[in-house]
Amino acid sequence: MRAGVAPRPLVRARPLTRAAIVLGSGGLVLLGALIVGIGLGSVAIAPDDVLRVLGHRLLGIGASSSVSDALETIVIDLRLPRVLGAMVVGAGLACAGTVFQAILRNPMADPYIIGTAAGASLGATIGIVLPLLLPALAIGAGSAWLGLGVVQLLAFAGGMGTVLLVIVVARNGGRLPSVTLLLTGYAVSSLLAAGVALLMFASGRALAAIFAWLMGSLAAVGWIDLVVVTPVVAGVFVVLLARWRNLNLLLLGDGPAAHLGLDVGREKLRLTMLATLATSATVAISGTIGFVGLVVPHLLRLVVGPDHRLLLPASALFGATLLVMADLGARLAGGIPVGVVTAFVGAPFLLWLLRRSRRVSTSMAI
């Protein structure tokens, strides 16, 4: 963007104490959610045993002999990566949702809205079905045909590629009009969704695997997934946060933002690609988990206001907390889809906030 014009924050900077309170309490709540998420599960493990395993394996304190190998496996290789995965995915989706709502100035915008979900779904579906149709593609006899990473890579590539395509189609000179972007995303999504449906029809024995992927789940998140995805989400978050002024400017609309010196078309392109990067990376390891990316930014906007300097980190913290708790609920309820829990928890909360907030009309007008 052009230097020279230093846009002032649209919203008068709130006292630092308010930000500190919001982020500090958000961090504490997330920490609590992590502890509860690791402590509870479908198998009851005494808190002191959990602490003993964590202390031994992570910090090298104490002996492991007092805890059985099975419990150690459950805590270290099942719960810990799953809970951390929920945290990363939740934070990534909430950030991406915040950004898309700002770019598109549309309250219905979520991280999937311009084609990420449809593209990732088609990629994953191809990854699941293709080895069935062409057995030579099955990777490793041991891991059957759901070869390590193939589905994830294709889901990631599908999400990124679809958004690139949408942008190329929607671009009009240097501009990227929101309405065109939305409609193009909708059209491309519909096309890809038809492809997914066709593949599902022809998938035979892989149907259940496709179905499970589309529902979204954190059950299969392992350490490798975390090592790959966490830096991506963290990096995107830092870059987005550094662009908080531009995000705030975009809330004014393309015209006013341009008058204030923002290269609107280019900035929208950058932000869209950043948010899509985070979305595609998280979707690759979790499937399409709905609702978090839509509702968390709204919730936080009602609480902390539309200033992205505070809204982005608060959304990330709360998105992470919501998904950690929702995934715990899903696990405790016998493995129901996590998206169902996020909706059950998040929707009533949003309704309550909407009823309660007198600032709704202004703060929702993004």
Added chain:
Amino acid sequence: MTPRRSSRVLLLGIVGLLASCAPGPSTSASFEPSTSPSAIPASTPSQSAAADYPLTVTDDAEREVTIPAEPERIVSLAPSNTEIVCALDACDRLVGVTDFDDYPAEVAEVDRVVTMAEVDVEAVVAAEPDLVLAAGNELTPSAVIEQLTDLGLVVLVLYPESLAEVTGDIELVGTALGQGEEAAALVDDMESRIAAVEAAVAGIERPRTFYEVSVFEGTIYTAGQGSFLASLIDTAGGMPVTGDALSTSIEIEELVAADPQLILLGDATYDPTITPESVAARPGWETMTAVADDRVEVVTEDVVITRPGPRIVDGLEALAGAIHPDAFAE
């Protein structure tokens, strides 16, 4: 139960249904009682079984699985696997089963590690199994099989796609459990009963047989082409009416054109409102020969017909009896 949850259960049930009826690889089309690739010769002596460990077997997913010692703690991720273990006198070694398990009665005491078709991996690990019997064809999701294997568990995938592969799997599990003799005796018994059915229906005219798995929102589910169910109907002396190769459903137009001479209502096992009268009242069905000839039959043995365990022979006999009542008159 919330509407969403119940619809998911329904959906999962349908997906499971589809998966279980989906056409298998073309190689499975043969159902001669020849041994399947995974079958271990029944003559394997079990007396010296203790000395055989660690032993390496090949499962139905073509995975080489090494079993380090005689399994004492077994988790079964499918009712058919549970039935095989129990039929081999090893029911007391089960430490985890599914919430669909209903046979034999003593499995009611065993912990559930699969709920609503969802494998609870934590519960499986907590059961500390030395052998996990998974199901193929995504009935146990391959991601879960991978996860369990990565955690160091010994996982054997069973997915029989024909009668011969059921007996092959029984022998495979017998070998894995050190119950080879029990397996050989069970397989002998099953094979002689299969042979008896084959002999009884040999040379008799084979009616075009439509087996109704379920009807949901106007979609009619039946045996897929080349599926286990289709091969079972064939062995029982019927000509299976199936849909497209890709699908386990059949269009009503195709069904009318195929004109089944016999309609078997497997779904009547679970839904008493499905009767020959209700079927005759469905639009388009009255033109079928089976309806005109009054050969629409309620089948109450759907569980054993569609569950590829030791009781599959009961299912075969029930099918054969329904298709050829005269040949099995007494």
